[in-house]
Amino acid sequence: MSDLPVPLRDPAHRVSANAVRLWRTTELIGLVVELVVIVALVVFLPSWPWWASVLAGLAVAASVVSLCVTPGLRYRIHRWEVTDEAVCTRSGWFTTELRIAPLNRVQTVDSHQGPLMRLFGLAEVTVTTASAAGPVSIAGLDVDVAHEVVARLTSITAASESDAT
Amino acid sequence: MSEQPWERLDARMLLLGPVRAVGGFLVPAVIAAVGIGSQDGRQGLVVAAITLVISVVVGVLPWLTTTYRVTTSTLVVRTGVFKRQTLTAPLDRVRSVDLEATLLHRLLSLRKVKVGTGVDDGAIELDSLSSGDAEALHSRLLSLSHVAAVPPVDSQPVDPLPTDAPQAFDAQLPALAPPPPADEPAQVLAQFDPGWARFAPFSLLPLAVAAGALGAASQLDLPFLSTGEAVWDWLLHLSVVVLVLLVVGGGLLAWCAATMVGYLVQWWDLRLVREHGSLRLTRGLLTTTSTTVEEPRIRGVELSEPVLLRAVGGARLNALVTGLEDGTYGVLPQVPLGVARRVAGEVLRPDPDAPLAAALRQHGAAAQRRALLRGLRHWAIPTAVVVAALWWFDRLDWPWGAVAVAVAGAWGLFVGWQSYRNLGHTLTDEHLVVGAASLTRTRTVLERDGVIGWVLAATWFQRRVGVCTLTATTAAGSESVVLLDVPRAEAEDLVRTLTPAWH
Secondary structure, eight states, X not given: OOSSOOOOOOOOEEOOTHHHHHHHHHHHHHHHHHHXXXXXXXXXXXXXXXXXXXXXXXXXXXXXXXXXHHHHHHHHHOEEEEOSSEXXXXXXXXXXXXXXXXXXXXXXXXXXXXXXXXXTTEEEEEEEESSTTOOEEEEEEEHHHHHHHHHHHHHHHHHOOOOOO | OOOOOOEEOOTTHHHHHHHHHHHHXXXXXXXXXXXXXXXXXXXXXXXXXXXXXXXXXXXXXXHHHOEEEEXXXXXXEEEOXXXXXXXXXXXXXXXXXXXXXXXXXXXXXXXXXXXXXXXXXXXXXXXXXEHHHHHHHHHHHHHHHHHHHHHHHHTOOOOOSOTTSOXXXXXXXTTOOSOOOTTOOOEEEEEOOGGGGGGGGGOOHHHHHHHHHHHHHHHSOOTHHHHHHHHHHHHHTSOHHHHHHHHHHHHHHHHHHHHHHHHHHHHTTOEEEEETTEEEEEEOSSSEEXXXXXXXXXXXXXXXXXXXXXXXXXXXXXEXXXXXXXXXXXXXXXXXXXXXXHHHHHHSOOOTTOTTTSOOBXXXXXXXXXXXXXXXXXXXXXXXXXXXXXXXTTOSOHHHHHHHHHHHHHHHHHHHHHHHHHOEEEEOSSEEEEEOSSSSEEEEEEEGGGEEEEEEEEOHHHXXXXXEXXXXXXXXXXXXXXXXXXXXXXXXXXXXXXXXXXX
């Protein structure tokens, strides 16, 4: 145990700046869906009490605030780093989370690209260990960076044998 | 490599199949016979005959279609009638070999063999072999799996890491030591004592089951319930005191008897044995089971003392195992704490710091405050909500409501206080020891090398008081060990010490 507590290092890298656009688009789609649902309800429901308007208004307001604030905040908070020995991510605003997996315990390295992510040239890399509780995923990497990370992770983890199962 | 012959299941299993199948078909057959027989007796007989033939065929088919063999490197099982299946398990993947025998199996001296390969979806089953063959297969599979597992240990991969990386990486599968000689005598770690059954009534798990069954039974409109009502009327004429005594006393007696009988049936003749580098647990009065896990797969133990059991000095013991479908391996049921501790010490790799007795480092004032608040939140607030609702609808006088809330609050504080006392952690030479924040005192002892990652999470409330929730992820047991409300600096120290890869 050290005498002077030095805080655990935060991961160094931010995700791609494009990720902000991706997240904003996702939020926007959510908002549009919400509006469509509300309009449909107004049209098709036989009666529309005053408190329903209040609820709908609150929901829309929350979504708009989230649309404006969340993507930037996420970009500022979400960080990642892959060293020769470990992979680490930081995320979360109300609940912050630091996830660490030593590379000699890594079992699989996946990269995933949804349709929206493809539009923005982004990919998500997920590193899993033998524990269901321990996946570390890095969302919003540039595709090139993601490929590089996967290649590096696979070459490092291929060299080590045990995954503690 | 010499071709091994294909082997069949034991011929006595031919009896087993039909008998079981008849049993399975009996109920529908009787129903069909009765239902149809009310109109035409002969038709019922025909139905019964047909079901018998079907059941015999269904019982015989597995014997005809299932064959298996063990080569030097794999276990191959061929099975299936229309869909032929060949299951191949490399021997170095064999994680566990379990034997099971119902009463019927035991009468025919048969054993059902289950081979687990660490894949989550299911084990390879052979139902059934003769008990001798089953034993032989058991020891052959386990000893061969050892032989097969040795090469990767000898040819240690070249360490790709810089040399200043501490030796956490060296001993990756430390317990995969050279396999002990096959003729090493078995070492008995625990032996059943019928007296242990005295702890059975102090476990509340069966109570929930019993209550559920009772509730379900009360839903049925059974004929004897009218008798019950007659008894009830008679009871109502007795004085209230006698009535309460009768109900409580009778209930307790029934409870003790039922749980103790259940305990004896399930755990009779329990033996925990260490042989050929594996732990083997055999138990059971009617249905006997034998489960075996390789010791290198055991990453730690979990000693738990639920509050009632703890009051009478009992505890239960699980091993945390990797590569099992359900990562916890029940080693001991409710037994005296001393026995549980001793066996846990035997199961764990030797550790001079005695992780089972070591004092835990408590998590401090902030954690205590949070534990008390958590107790209140879980008990007082829901009670208050219910009381308020009842009072609103005029179903409850407010003084009684106040009493209920006060009692719930006191209980919540007690739970919080206990859970804080149980909460803690320490690090020994070989193990991470964690006490969970709950009314049940649970001590999890996990090998340092069993930790395969960390999640350090902190809510805004936790950050305000400088604590966090540290989760050590592992492949064994429930796959994570949670340290609640650890002071941030201590959590980071733990991470740094156990996983020097990130600092």
